Amino acid sequence: MASDTPPLYRQIADAIARQLAAGEYPPGSRLPSVRALAARHGVNTLTALAAYRHLEREQRVVARPRAGYYAALPVAGSRGGESSVPLPSPAALVDLSRRMSTLLQLADERIAVQLHMAEAAPALYPFAELGRRLQFALARQPELIGAQVPGPDQRRLMAALAALAVERGLALPADGILVTHGVTESISLALRHLTRPGDTVAVETPVYFGLLQQLEGLGLKALEIPCAPATGLSLEALEFALRHGPAVRCLVTVPSFQNPTGALMPDEQRRRLLAIARRHGLTVIEDDVFGDLHFGAQRPTPLKAWDRDGDVIYCASFTKSFAPSFRLGWMAAGRHHAALSLLCASSTLVCSPLLQSVLADVLESGDYARIRQRLRQQLQAQVQAFADAIEHHFPRGTRLLRPHGGLLLWVECPESCDTTRLLQRALAEGISFAPGMAFSAEPRFGHCLRISCGQPWTPVLEAAIARLGKLARTL
Ligand SMILES: Cc1ncc(COP(=O)(O)O)c(C=O)c1O
Structure with a gap:
């Protein structure tokens, strides 16, 4: 006889999903171990594991080898595997004529933390003011x-x-x-x-x-x-x-x-x-x-x-x-x-x-001077926050020079770190950046990466940088 009650592993998964939605586990934080989850719900470890696997398929949690399960970074837009279009492979970046286009494709809603384009968040621009000015220009001169x-x-x-x-x-x-x-x-x-x-x-x-x-x-x-x-x-x-x-x-x-x-x-x-x-x-x-x-x-x-x-x-x-x-x-x-x-x-x-x-x-x-000054101050604060986090979380031997303007950070990891592989791993966890090998026709900068600091600093970004640093250490 068919039952309306979902299987046990789904009930556990739904309970965790509710806790995630309520913010009980912030993005990037560690979730209970499989054993602890099993004990809490009075089930065996296989059932608890099935619950995590289900949440993983839904991109709500991320498995880290030998470390357990973590709350995923939020995915912008719709969840789950709705899109059948694969994300571009970082290997496509070796194709010079497609480099720009490949990076543009990373502006995909499945990537929650996008740090690959040299652009500031739209919210940093005076869009309400510009909207008013556009309306005014049209009212004054409809032609x-x-x-x-x-x-x-x-x-x-x-x-x-x-x-x-x-x-x-x-x-x-x-x-x-x-x-x-x-x-x-x-x-x-x-x-x-x-x-x-x-x-x-x-x-x-x-x-x-x-x-x-x-x-x-x-x-x-x-x-x-x-x-x-x-x-x-x-x-x-x-x-x-x-x-x-x-x-x-x-x-x-x-x-x-x-x-x-x-x-x-x-x-x-x-x-x-x-x-x-x-x-x-x-x-x-x-x-x-x-x-x-x-x-x-x-x-x-x-x-x-x-x-x-x-x-x-x-x-x-x-x-x-x-x-x-x-x-x-x-x-x-x-x-x-x-x-x-x-x-x-x-x-x-x-x-x-x-x-x-x-x-x-x-x-x-x-007004341009005023608009610019606000943007410059915001970018300076953001670049500083990103730089502090990178210095804190990236492996020893990483080098970074703090710029006097702009919105980019060029990070030189230890030579052994292959940032194209790092990007592959990071994309799987919903984080993007521009790998060093995109910046030369020769394979000169394979251990470097460029981070865009265009977004206001948040705990989600902190978690993403911490995760990148951890991944970089494993490479
Ligand atoms: C060095 C450099 N030149 C030019 C551009 C593109 O400029 P524009 O948007 O004015 O075409 C960019 C965009 O990131 C850039 O980094």
């Missing part, structure tokens, strides 16, 4: 919805950007500025203008994997020049490569809060870099995507401020510092401006007039 060619708002924006540039020490004519869809598009335009397939481009190593993927897409070769977490690009290595290596068409560099190392190039070194570029006829593409996220009082001065000879194509953006979804950036390309305007017109025509109008409003009102 912006139908606009698709540059209008007066773009001129307003360019004047506001020229004023912003002055604050950074750059004297730019408003008509020398090009509005783009972020630094990604600016760099792509600059590379298309300066290079032909087969050319060599100097980049930092470790390097932002998005740039490697871009170079490969354009049929370009990357010449990787070491970048130190403290001071950035090695000028000695660059000069040596320029003297003795293959012909280099241009250099792409992130002098302020480099991705992934967070390095900040000192001013003196910036001047020397420009002198080297001049001597070798090298065009420098400056990626200043993180410059506005400085923790100290002073914003770093872009390389472009010292550029007397038009060797620097300056690329900046608001995607990290203001409104990621606007996808707005800008570039100042000096003597290359006319050619880049043509290329831009043929590839993307124009950036959204509506969003340009809102950005112009925010810059003109002076």
